[in-house]
Amino acid sequence: MAGDNVSWKERKVRFAEEDLFVVEVGEGRPLLVLHEELGHPGILRWHRELGKEYRLVIPMHPGFGRSPQREWMTNVRDLACFYGWYVRENLAANAGAIGFSFGGWVGAEMVANDPKLFPRLILVAPMGIRPAVGEIMDMFKVTARAYLAATVLNPQTTPEFKELYGGAPTPEQFEAFEDARAQTARLAWQPYAYNPSLPHLLKAVTDLPTLLIWGRQDNVVPLNAGELYAAAIKQSRLVTLEGCGHRPEIEKTDEFLREVRSFLS
Amino acid sequence: MHIMWFTERAYHYDPEVEPEKHRRLENEIIRRRSFFGMPNSFFDPHHGSALLNQYLDEKIYSEELGFDGVMLNEHHGTPFCLGAVMDVEAAILAKTTKRVKIVLLGNPVPTVANPLRLAEELAMIDLISKGRLVPGWVRGAGSEQLANNANPAYNRELFEEGIDFIIKAWTTPGPFRYEGKHFHFRFVNPWVLPLQKPHPPFWIPGLVSPDTVVWCAKRRYPYIALATRLKPTVELWELYAQVAAREGYQAGPENFGYMQPVYVGENQQRAEELGKRFMFGGGFAHFARPEWMFPPGYNSKEATRRLARLNAATNLPGKPLHRSTGQETDEEIERIKQEIYAGYPQARQELQIIAGTPDYVIPRIRKVLEILRPGIFSFWIDGPLSAKDRMTCLRLIGREVLPAVREIGKELGLVDPFTRKPGSRPLSQDGKVEPVAYAEALESVM
Numbered sequence: 001m002a003g004d005n006v007s008w009k010e011r012k013v014r015f016a017e018e019d020l021f022v023v024e025v026g027e028g029r030p031l032l033v034l035h036e037e038l039g040h041p042g043i044l045r046w047h048r049e050l051g052k053e054y055r056l057v058i059p060m061h062p063g064f065g066r067s068p069q070r071e072w073m074t075n076v077r078d079l080a081c082f083y084g085w086y087v088r089e090n091l092a093a094n095a096g097a098i099g100f101s102f103g104g105w106v107g108a109e110m111v112a113n114d115p116k117l118f119p120r121l122i123l124v125a126p127m128g129i130r131p132a133v134g135e136i137m138d139m140f141k142v143t144a145r146a147y148l149a150a151t152v153l154n155p156q157t158t159p160e161f162k163e164l165y166g167g168a169p170t171p172e173q174f175e176a177f178e179d180a181r182a183q184t185a186r187l188a189w190q191p192y193a194y195n196p197s198l199p200h201l202l203k204a205v206t207d208l209p210t211l212l213i214w215g216r217q218d219n220v221v222p223l224n225a226g227e228l229y230a231a232a233i234k235q236s237r238l239v240t241l242e243g244c245g246h247r248p249e250i251e252k253t254d255e256f257l258r259e260v261r262s263f264l265s
Numbered sequence: 266m267h268i269m270w271f272t273e274r275a276y277h278y279d280p281e282v283e284p285e286k287h288r289r290l291e292n293e294i295i296r297r298r299s300f301f302g303m304p305n306s307f308f309d310p311h312h313g314s315a316l317l318n319q320y321l322d323e324k325i326y327s328e329e330l331g332f333d334g335v336m337l338n339e340h341h342g343t344p345f346c347l348g349a350v351m352d353v354e355a356a357i358l359a360k361t362t363k364r365v366k367i368v369l370l371g372n373p374v375p376t377v378a379n380p381l382r383l384a385e386e387l388a389m390i391d392l393i394s395k396g397r398l399v400p401g402w403v404r405g406a407g408s409e410q411l412a413n414n415a416n417p418a419y420n421r422e423l424f425e426e427g428i429d430f431i432i433k434a435w436t437t438p439g440p441f442r443y444e445g446k447h448f449h450f451r452f453v454n455p456w457v458l459p460l461q462k463p464h465p466p467f468w469i470p471g472l473v474s475p476d477t478v479v480w481c482a483k484r485r486y487p488y489i490a491l492a493t494r495l496k497p498t499v500e501l502w503e504l505y506a507q508v509a510a511r512e513g514y515q516a517g518p519e520n521f522g523y524m525q526p527v528y529v530g531e532n533q534q535r536a537e538e539l540g541k542r543f544m545f546g547g548g549f550a551h552f553a554r555p556e557w558m559f560p561p562g563y564n565s566k567e568a569t570r571r572l573a574r575l576n577a578a579t580n581l582p583g584k585p586l587h588r589s590t591g592q593e594t595d596e597e598i599e600r601i602k603q604e605i606y607a608g609y610p611q612a613r614q615e616l617q618i619i620a621g622t623p624d625y626v627i628p629r630i631r632k633v634l635e636i637l638r639p640g641i642f643s644f645w646i647d648g649p650l651s652a653k654d655r656m657t658c659l660r661l662i663g664r665e666v667l668p669a670v671r672e673i674g675k676e677l678g679l680v681d682p683f684t685r686k687p688g689s690r691p692l693s694q695d696g697k698v699e700p701v702a703y704a705e706a707l708e709s710v711m
Binding site (some may be wrong): 141142143146169172174175178179181182183184185186189190255 | 307411414416417418419540555561564566569570572573574
């Protein structure tokens with residue numbers, strides 16, 4: 001498969017008085033990747049492709065997987081400030097950031113707090129703003145597997161979905177999902193998956209080129225939230241992909257890569 | 266031995282009197298694979314009113330019959346239990362009974378979310394009952410966290426901090442300011458304080474979660490197992506006793522309680538007909554939808570690790586139905602129902618349900634008491650039974666079974682927590698821990 005030979009490694013770093021696990025894929029200018037609410041899914045085709053041009057830096061959010069939980073961290077803005085600090089210390093000359101769903105919300109909070117942190121920002125169907133039309137699907141009322149199935153428009157025709165989540169979950173996968181759900185609950189239980197102040201504070205982000213990518217048929221975060229993001233961030237552009245749910249990176253990988261590459265270059 | 270009477274106060278219809286309403290409700294619960302989440306459009310307030318009054322009447326009657334305690338619990342958003350605010354019922358019983366302990370197993374501290382309010386409510390109940398309150402505490406089932414928007418990832422922290430706060434509010438002279446992790450009160454000075462000093466005794470119910478058992482042993486709180494299977498219950502008793510020994514005391518019957526489904530009828534056949542209904546009414550294991558049972562972070566990491574490697578533990582033999590489609594036809598529902606009731610012989614064999622004439626049930630209760638040696642014992646009746654059947658059952662238990670059970674308790678030395686303070690018994694000189702249960706006797710019922 002193209003790009004299979006891109007190198008990757010997992011590192012344990014000491015940051016803010018505690019361990020943080022960081023996966024790195026490829027070589028080049030660093031691009032921060034903020035993973036979604038059920039944790040880093042593993043290295044996917046888009047990682048391998050983009051890893052040919054950039055060094056993808058994917059920290060495991062504290063409390064997810066192997067990165068230990070931090071008692072003091074109780075909301076998404078705490079996590080965003082933590083990562084802002086991490087970027088300033090470790091990724092000053094970065095190419096930008098890309099955040100998925102929950103991770104997109106974290107990215108939006110980071111730039112609301114510090115609009116100069118990245119030269120470019122990509123948010124893929126981010127949580128964080130309450131849509132005026134529809135509501136963010138409540139992941140806490142369903143099992144991890146039911147939630148995953150709802151994230152894509154058609155699990156059967158999404159090859160990487162079957163690869164990642166097909167079959168019965170292993171005990172390790174079950175534990176990882178439960179850890180991720182627990183930590184997302186600690187940070188985003190109420191109000192669920194949005195911050196009322198975020199759209200107001202994003203008005204201060206006036207000079208940051210921002211790409212918003214949304215599946216037209218997103219069943220998790222309604223497209224209307226994307227329109228509100230686009231209205232809040234001055235230099236943003238909303239791209240919608242047809243026949244696509246909440247996971248453009250695995251449902252429409254080629255189109256997703258095309259948009260991302262074009263935006264970053 | 267302290268002997269209590271318990272029922273979930275379910276919302277149900279008598280299958281013999283209102284078969285169609287009964288069938289409609291039961292089928293819908295099965296179709297949804299859950300008591301929790303049943304739409305409240307199924308709730309008829311006139312029927313609910315009759316049931317709540319009936320259940321209170323039973324509690325008052327149980328005092329006349331000689332029970333030592335009336336036990337209440339609380340659940341939310343489910344026809345499984347009408348006691349959505351248990352303290353309301355407790356307050357009524359505080360005034361309408363004279364002698365029985367009012368045992369609340371328990372108040373769901375994380376979901377109530379205001380421990381100061383709980384401290385005040387419970388203090389009032391203790392005062393009105395003239396010192397008969399036994400408050401207990403629970404984390405609340407997984408579903409209660411959703412029903413009350415209580416963050417399940419902080420459930421145990423809320424539970425432990427809430428209880429500590431209540432103790433502080435009752436025992437530290439006010440006014441004072443409280444700044445905790447989850448609770449904040451700028452002015453703590455409850456005027457109404459409990460009669461019992463330093464505060465009413467706490468009992469903790471559970472479904473044999475090791476985390477809770479260890480916590481109870483450390484705090485010397487009696488642990489009441491809610492009709493759990495005997496073998497894991499014995500194992501958890503032993504864990505309690507080991508932790509107790511590390512804390513420097515010998516655990517005994519005063520540290521343990523057990524709740525037992527018991528049905529008594531005029532004849533064996535009728536009692537078993539009623540007892541079988543517990544398979545549905547009490548058989549929540551069949552409706553253990555994982556999304557309701559295990560909301561995010563509700564389990565500790567260790568419990569999640571165990572769960573990932575085991576099938577969900579059930580308190581009754583039976584296959585969880587959560588893999589059902591939810592779209593079953595009436596015929597398929599009927600088949601599932603038969604499967605549920607087909608678990609009865611095993612439940613009967615393993616003494617999870619004891620149903621029969623007094624002569625049948627007494628020796629079997631004796632067996633449970635010999636194995637578990639609890640100082641607290643609660644009779645439990647649930648399932649779709651008519652008011653008349655319930656009262657008959659209660660009367661027969663009270664008049665013919667309870668006196669015999671009391672004698673067995675004396676004979677076996679099952680000391681209750683009012684007779685001997687839990688945690689007050691020193692370890693023996695040689696440091697050896699006395700057994701708290703008799704696992705050998707299990708073989709005869711397995």
